[in-house]
Ligand SMILES: *[C@@H]1O[C@H](CO)[C@@H](O)[C@H](O)[C@H]1NC(C)=O
Ligand SMILES: *[C@@H]1O[C@H](CO)[C@@H](O)[C@H](O)[C@H]1NC(C)=O
């Protein structure tokens with residue numbers, strides 16, 4: 001009906017107006033058909049701009065900005081981040097990372113929904129206690145990478161995933177073999193805009209081939225944060241560049257008519273805190289209580305990880321170290337506390353893996369542990385601390401059809417994101433540490 005009145009009124013109306021002195025019934029008919037025509041056009045407009053979909057399936061783009069401390073979005077004008085905030089759902093006081101607040105453990109928790117002991121990446125660097133093999137950030141053997149990352153879950157559900165960098169994405173697991181067309185091997189030299197443009201090119205494929213799940217990763221502003229700490233113009237500039245690169249992504253999606261259909265999730269992995277010369281603890285200051293050979297220490301700071309040889313009782317090491325730290329004779333001794341891993345606070349979820357050395361030291365915010373005095377300049381930034389510190393928080397924004405506009409939600413741990421993504425994609429999730437009810441509390445129902 002609408003279509004008929006629209007097509008008949010269009011040529012008829014101007015002619016009627018200019019040359020005929022029409023009777024009132026005819027005038028009413030013309031007005032009525034004009035109204036119906038306008039209503040039809042309006043309906044057409046709204047259906048093409050928001051409710052009609054070009055893509056035959058839900059799509060999630062998960063974007064990570066490394067070391068994007070919560071609050072950085074206010075350091076510089078960030079029109080694109082703010083567009084996502086106003087048009088989407090934001091964690092009002094930031095996203096809580098897992099402990100330790102380091103890059104690899106956190107990125108892998110985001111995509112598996114698991115705490116580090118369960119996904120296996122307990123640090124950026126660690127040893128297999130049985131074989132003695134070393135894990136580094138370049139290790140791609142699947143034996144290290146436990147759990148089921150989103151790209152694997154997506155593939156197991158017969159959907160397509162694409163990764164433009166993410167820790168663990170190059171690892172072949174289950175149905176995921178890091179396919180050439182949709183999985184980029186990590187190369188930090190690739191300009192950010194090339195990464196965005198490649199992701200945008202996926203939306204030029206026939207619509208049924210557009211990947212359901214896409215990751216995108218940027219090293220900034222973590223890189224600058226380590227050099228100068230969180231409060232420096234280098235950070236402000238890096239935040240502006242991240243905002244601009246998000247703008248490029250948004251514009252590209254808009255040009256393809258899919259911005260309002262795609263779910264864009266913008267996160268970071270952890271925050272950043274300033275460190276400086278006076279905030280140091282030297283392990284050799286503990287020599288009067290206990291000698292700690294360097295080969296016992298697997299990681300110094302901000303998470304101290306010690307594995308003494310089997311002949312040495314870890315409980316004895318912990319007792320001696322804390323005795324020294326509490327003595328008042330060790331510089332900044334009160335800023336380091338050493339634990340048997342099973343005695344760490346439960347909320348840290350950091351004991352249930354053989355890969356975690358038996359002795360873990362926690363340092364206060366902004367402090368660092370070093371083997372010995374070097375006199376080197378130590379001012380810069382660090383992360384890896386207790387995830388209860390606000391400085392370790394990062395950002396979470398969700399934008400797209402399932403995220404309410406302008407909604408603020410309380411802070412939550414990043415292990416919830418896995419279920420959020422599987423809910424949006426409407427696929428079967430693997431067991432994980434996120435709560436099954438979380439997606440219902442955050443997402444709008446699917447239409
Ligand atoms: C995926 O496809 C395979 C092979 O066609 C089929 O056996 C399996 O049931 C499918 N899985 C799902 C979750 O649809
Ligand atoms: C990494 O990316 C840069 C910039 O695109 C390129 O020139 C270089 O060849 C790449 N390196 C490898 C190993 O692919």
Ligand SMILES: *[C@@H]1O[C@H](CO)[C@@H](O)[C@H](O)[C@H]1NC(C)=O
Nearest residue numbers: 114115118349431432433434
């Ligand atoms: C986390 O998930 C793993 C795998 O399902 C499970 O074994 C573990 O008990 C869970 N831990 C917590 C604290 O929920």
Ligand SMILES: [Zn+2]
Nearest residue numbers: 066067103269
């Ligand atoms: Zn990081």
